[in-house]
Amino acid sequence: KRQLIRWSVTRGMGSQVQYRPIRSVLVANRGEIAIRVFRACTELGIKSVAIYSEQDKMQMFRQKADEAYLVGKGLPPVQAYLNINEIIRVALENGVDAIHPGYGFLSERSDFAQAVIDAGIRFIGPSPYVVQAMGDKVAARNAAIESGVPIVPGTPGPVTTTEEAEAFCLKHGLPVIFKAAYGGGGRGMRVVRKKEEVKEAFERASSEAAAAFGNGAMFIEKFVERPRHIEVQLLGDKAGNVVHLYERDCSVQRRHQKVVEMAPAPHLDDKVRQAMLDNAVKLAKHVGYSNAGTVEFLVDQEGNFYFIEVNARLQVEHTVTEEVTGIDLVQSQIKIAEGMTLPELHLTQDKITKNGFAIQCRVTTEDPAKNFQPDTGRIEVFRTGEGMGIRLDSAAAFPGAVISPYYDSLLVKVISHASDLHSSCAKLARALREFRVRGVKTNIPFLLNVLEDQKFISGSVDTYFIDENPQLFS
Numbered sequence: 001k002r003q004l005i006r007w008s009v010t011r012g013m014g015s016q017v018q019y020r021p022i023r024s025v026l027v028a029n030r031g032e033i034a035i036r037v038f039r040a041c042t043e044l045g046i047k048s049v050a051i052y053s054e055q056d057k058m059q060m061f062r063q064k065a066d067e068a069y070l071v072g073k074g075l076p077p078v079q080a081y082l083n084i085n086e087i088i089r090v091a092l093e094n095g096v097d098a099i100h101p102g103y104g105f106l107s108e109r110s111d112f113a114q115a116v117i118d119a120g121i122r123f124i125g126p127s128p129y130v131v132q133a134m135g136d137k138v139a140a141r142n143a144a145i146e147s148g149v150p151i152v153p154g155t156p157g158p159v160t161t162t163e164e165a166e167a168f169c170l171k172h173g174l175p176v177i178f179k180a181a182y183g184g185g186g187r188g189m190r191v192v193r194k195k196e197e198v199k200e201a202f203e204r205a206s207s208e209a210a211a212a213f214g215n216g217a218m219f220i221e222k223f224v225e226r227p228r229h230i231e232v233q234l235l236g237d238k239a240g241n242v243v244h245l246y247e248r249d250c251s252v253q254r255r256h257q258k259v260v261e262m263a264p265a266p267h268l269d270d271k272v273r274q275a276m277l278d279n280a281v282k283l284a285k286h287v288g289y290s291n292a293g294t295v296e297f298l299v300d301q302e303g304n305f306y307f308i309e310v311n312a313r314l315q316v317e318h319t320v321t322e323e324v325t326g327i328d329l330v331q332s333q334i335k336i337a338e339g340m341t342l343p344e345l346h347l348t349q350d351k352i353t354k355n356g357f358a359i360q361c362r363v364t365t366e367d368p369a370k371n372f373q374p375d376t377g378r379i380e381v382f383r384t385g386e387g388m389g390i391r392l393d394s395a396a397a398f399p400g401a402v403i404s405p406y407y408d409s410l411l412v413k414v415i416s417h418a419s420d421l422h423s424s425c426a427k428l429a430r431a432l433r434e435f436r437v438r439g440v441k442t443n444i445p446f447l448l449n450v451l452e453d454q455k456f457i458s459g460s461v462d463t464y465f466i467d468e469n470p471q472l473f474s
């Protein structure tokens, strides 16, 4: 059923790729990432087009585009950005050449990618087929197996009954992790350590997945103890070339969600690093991957690494890779969508080098003192930290801006770039200390605790770090 034969069709297109310039890009997204893409467009001399929901009428991001159109009139806030037909209609009416999906919303929906292409518009991302296959975590695991990339032992397909779940646990031993086949963003996962918990955990995880992702299909993996989360950034072109842009370490997580990300991964054995980079490229070539993407791995304490998933889109943490490689990933995405090949973009593997150390933290309007409950309201004071080696990718916060409860609570991504981990930490902490935000609570006190933690600074944290250090919350 999950035959992957069609991938061969997308592979090896050789020199058939046609170059067609893109003159305008609509970003099917909002906030920080919309602005990130508009900026890349402007620098390339491309017209940028925003869409915005009624709830986002007063948000600054729409003013950062050359044109902006209201979508989803009368729809709930999130639905406005998920309304495929209307987004495509707006694009067609305004002569848009290409659509960038950003991250979240429609970015991993193959039906969206397909609808964009069917409308004669270019989709700035991989082919719909690849988006579909990578979005299904079970199919992605099978692709990894096919291409010889190591994966965590797990069920070969979705598991629907408690009996099947119990059988897996009996065979492979505990702990295990239940995962929603269509999950994402750290949701739909449950770790099970005790035999007597299997039944209830499975049932709850499955019904949660059905509610959250519209599909209760689960699969089960062995739980890797004390892993680091290390991911490889890739770029592929439409001619079948794939390169890596090294790795990022995203081990600092809260509830399986990334909080602080960095590049490169500190204290990683060079052989392990190279093997992961090679494996990521191998997988991408196998599936005919084009445009930007990320292959995620877990690395255990012994240096064994296991594939977990592919994100067939730009990621929130792409910035740290840009800082250390000097390569603009969004501009590269657009040029690849125009039909340029990696050699034409001077992006052959030997030309991609890394320099220094970058760290990103996500400043959110969440209150660490109240269990990270999102805070809303009017920003009264907003002053940022700046200076050498500091990059701010913000959702255009300003004094007077109103933070609504409708969307995610990302306020600004603060990225530092310095020669090594230690100085990059010091720089980022210094910049965060310069911030003055009043009117809404932010997670800055928590981020400072992380950046000034000795274990963090020494570069020896794994995914247990936040859970094991409750003092970070105070």
Ligand code: ADP
Pocket (backbone or CB within 6 Å): 152, 177, 183, 184, 185, 186, 187, 189, 221, 222, 223, 224, 225, 227, 229, 253, 256, 257, 296, 298, 308, 309, 463
């Ligand atoms: P999502 O798509 O929701 O981000 P992932 O599969 O990428 O889910 O996993 C997110 C995080 O959950 C990982 O970075 C890791 O911390 C944890 N995790 C996932 N699978 C495992 C596993 N098999 N063993 C240990 N931790 C895991």
